[in-house]
């Protein structure tokens with residue numbers, strides 16, 4: 001992948017997608033152009049991120065360079081979409097936005113970014129251990145090159161499924177929210193609550209799923225079922 005890529009929002013999931021590509025030298029750090037919202041994140045990435053990527057603060061003059069990249073990964077929170085505006089003078093003719101925003105339709109993306117073709121992707125945090133599941137819905141008139149580029153972003157770290165958009169929400173509920181509700185943490189040094197924090201955002205889809213589990217006392221039911229089985233086994237002694 002020799003192309004330049006802009007990353008609009010470089011948080012948990014963008015880092016999980018891009019870092020393995022940089023680690024495996026599938027993208028060169030000088031070809032990655034990120035924009036974040038706060039000075040804190042800007043400094044943190046500059047100081048602590050292991051690859052020397054280009055990073056800018058949103059609204060700064062330099063950050064406008066991202067609109068000159070043909071390929072863009074849109075990885076802000078859905079609630080932050082209103083803060084992003086497509087630049088008026090776009091140089092590339094064949095622009096692509098790959099959006100991983102939960103619940104934001106291709107139609108809304110196309111209205112928001114009229115000078116881009118848009119792809120909607122649902123991926124999940126197990127991409128950090130190379131075991132992700134990624135669903136892709138193509139917008140209109142996506143070229144074969146654009147399809148190949150999109151798949152390359154995810155194919156090293158996940159299995160890829162291509163769906164019509166109707167199926168993506170179901171796929172999201174099962175795969176993106178899934179790690180917060182049922183998970184195997186053998187291969188990662190995270191605690192269950194750290195993993196939950198990685199995959200939830202206030203007002204998001206996953207926290208809404210967790211709320212139902214809490215309301216239905218699933219956690220308590222699981223604990224009590226184990227205690228009950230353990231107590232019962234002691235009765236057989």
Ligand SMILES: NC(=O)c1ccc[n+]([C@@H]2O[C@H](COP(=O)([O-])OP(=O)(O)OC[C@H]3O[C@@H](n4cnc5c(N)ncnc54)[C@H](OP(=O)(O)O)[C@@H]3O)[C@@H](O)[C@H]2O)c1
Pocket residue numbers: 008009010011012013014035036037038039040041042058075076077078080083084100101102122123124125176198199200201
């Ligand atoms: N986490 C998951 O497991 C998961 C899975 C699948 C899909 N998703 C989707 O991925 C997206 C990102 O989730 P996340 O967990 O990675 O969120 P996150 O860690 O909060 O990252 C959001 C990023 O967007 C930046 N940002 C906010 N407003 C911006 C603006 N106006 N211009 C440029 N950058 C801006 C933030 O910068 P600051 O840090 O400076 O605020 C941050 O770098 C969400 O839409 C979510 O639906 C997440």
